[in-house]
Amino acid sequence: MKRARLGLAVVGMAASVAVGAALWPHASDAYAVLAAQDDPAELSGFRLNSALRNNPGVIHENIEAALAANDADLASSFVELARENSIAVGDELSKRVNDAVTEENSTSAFAKRFATGLVTGNADDVASLSGTVAGDLFVFGDVRDVVREGKHLAMGEDTDHLILGLATAGLAVTAATYISVGGATPLRAGLSLVKDARKVGRIGEGLTKWAGRSAREVIDTPLLQHAVATGSVMRPGQTMTAIKAAFRAEKAGALVRLAKDVGRVGEKAGTRAALDTLRVAEGPKDVARAARLAESKGGQTRAILKLFGRGALLLAAGAFNLTWWLFGLLFALFGFLSSIKAMTERATYAWLRRKKARRLRQQMAEASQPTLAIAATPG
Numbered sequence: 001m002k003r004a005r006l007g008l009a010v011v012g013m014a015a016s017v018a019v020g021a022a023l024w025p026h027a028s029d030a031y032a033v034l035a036a037q038d039d040p041a042e043l044s045g046f047r048l049n050s051a052l053r054n055n056p057g058v059i060h061e062n063i064e065a066a067l068a069a070n071d072a073d074l075a076s077s078f079v080e081l082a083r084e085n086s087i088a089v090g091d092e093l094s095k096r097v098n099d100a101v102t103e104e105n106s107t108s109a110f111a112k113r114f115a116t117g118l119v120t121g122n123a124d125d126v127a128s129l130s131g132t133v134a135g136d137l138f139v140f141g142d143v144r145d146v147v148r149e150g151k152h153l154a155m156g157e158d159t160d161h162l163i164l165g166l167a168t169a170g171l172a173v174t175a176a177t178y179i180s181v182g183g184a185t186p187l188r189a190g191l192s193l194v195k196d197a198r199k200v201g202r203i204g205e206g207l208t209k210w211a212g213r214s215a216r217e218v219i220d221t222p223l224l225q226h227a228v229a230t231g232s233v234m235r236p237g238q239t240m241t242a243i244k245a246a247f248r249a250e251k252a253g254a255l256v257r258l259a260k261d262v263g264r265v266g267e268k269a270g271t272r273a274a275l276d277t278l279r280v281a282e283g284p285k286d287v288a289r290a291a292r293l294a295e296s297k298g299g300q301t302r303a304i305l306k307l308f309g310r311g312a313l314l315l316a317a318g319a320f321n322l323t324w325w326l327f328g329l330l331f332a333l334f335g336f337l338s339s340i341k342a343m344t345e346r347a348t349y350a351w352l353r354r355k356k357a358r359r360l361r362q363q364m365a366e367a368s369q370p371t372l373a374i375a376a377t378p379g
Contacts, residue, residue, distance in 0.1 A: 039292075040289045040290070040292050040293035041292065043312070043313075044308065047307075047308050047311065051307060051308075052085075058307070059081060060093070062303065063089070067097065067100060072100035072103070073101070074306060076097055077299055077301070077302040078303040080299045141170075143167075143171070145166075146168055146224075146243050149163055149164040149167070150243075153221070161212050161216050161219075162194075162195075162211050162212045162215045163195055163198055165216065165219055165255065166195040166255070166259075167195060168218065168224070168244075169215075169252055170188065170195070173256075187259050189263045189266055189267075190258075190260055190261070190263030190264075191259045194278065196275075197279070198211075202275055203278045203281075204279055206281075207278065207282055207286070211255065211258065215255060218249075218251045218252040220246045220248060223245055224243065227242035227245065254284065257288075258284045261287045261290070261291040262277065264294060264295065265287070265290050265294040268298055268301070269297070269300075269302060272302060273301045273305065276305045277294075280310045281310070286313050289313040290313055293313065
């Protein structure tokens with residue numbers, strides 16, 4: 001029975017070692033990811049390593065998919081990601097990506113997209129954003145948006161308060177841009193990007209709700225309604241002055257920070273990366289994390305966002321699963337230590353029993369010797 005218990009402890013120790021060895025790679029990755037959860041660049045690196053282990057061809061597959069979708073910018077982002085991680089991309093595939101990028105950036109295509117951004121105010125790349133920002137810097141775009149949405153507000157119709165607030169803030173920032181000789185341009189570009197993303201429905205639901213509430217706070221509605229009633233796109237200077245009076249600068253801090261972060265993403269990783277960020281973000285903190293990611297990863301940012309979505313910015317629900325890997329490893333370690341304790345106790349107990357039995361036999365032998373001596377003495 002005693003030997004059986006000792007054997008059971010040995011089996012338990014061996015089982016704990018086997019389970020721990022199986023859990024160690026997962027638990028090690030989980031710990032690294034949890035430790036990097038506040039650094040989007042490190043977090044995305046761990047996620048990429050895991051994705052490549054599960055599917056070594058994931059980058060090549062995404063390059064092909066981007067080319068098929070005529071998205072040369074995304075294909076180029078994946079090529080840069082592959083290069084940074086020492087993943088070979090064939091010469092033929094590299095040439096196809098370079099040709100697509102060259103065609104997309106040709107003079108005629110750039111001019112066409114610039115004109116589209118200038119006239120419509122919609123942007124999805126550098127060229128169209130340049131046109132959009134140009135229109136906003138000359139106040140045409142923001143005045144157009146404020147007058148349109150302001151009239152909806154005055155007439156009690158459905159009003160997009162986010163576009164209204166962003167355009168109103170943009171008019172105030174435009175004046176600062178001129179005064180600082182371009183110093184506020186990243187903020188100006190960020191406001192335009194958020195506004196354009198809203199127009200085409202590319203802002204996440206959570207971020208839309210937050211930005212809508214913030215935009216309402218920056219507008220003095222009565223003053224804006226009066227400005228819109230007396231203003232016109234044909235009189236941008238006069239209208240701009242009247243609209244600026246309705247802007248509450250002291251309430252615009254959060255909205256301005258959001259626009260600055262979007263502008264930082266666009267500046268470091270490109271316009272489409274900024275638009276992708278707005279699509280996956282659920283709040284301003286997500287956008288701030290994306291800005292940090294873009295500053296670290298640059299042109300790779302868009303590929304990372306494509307692979308992992310919001311998961312590139314934070315752990316979200318995955319933290320629970322990662323914690324369970326660590327818990328499993330700790331449980332295996334506890335089992336190992338418990339088995340060692342049980343084995344040590346039982347081995348020590350068995351050794352003490354043998355020692356006690358040997359001592360008892362020795363004492364009995366010593367006690368029997370005088371008796372034998374007396375019996376052997378002649379009478």
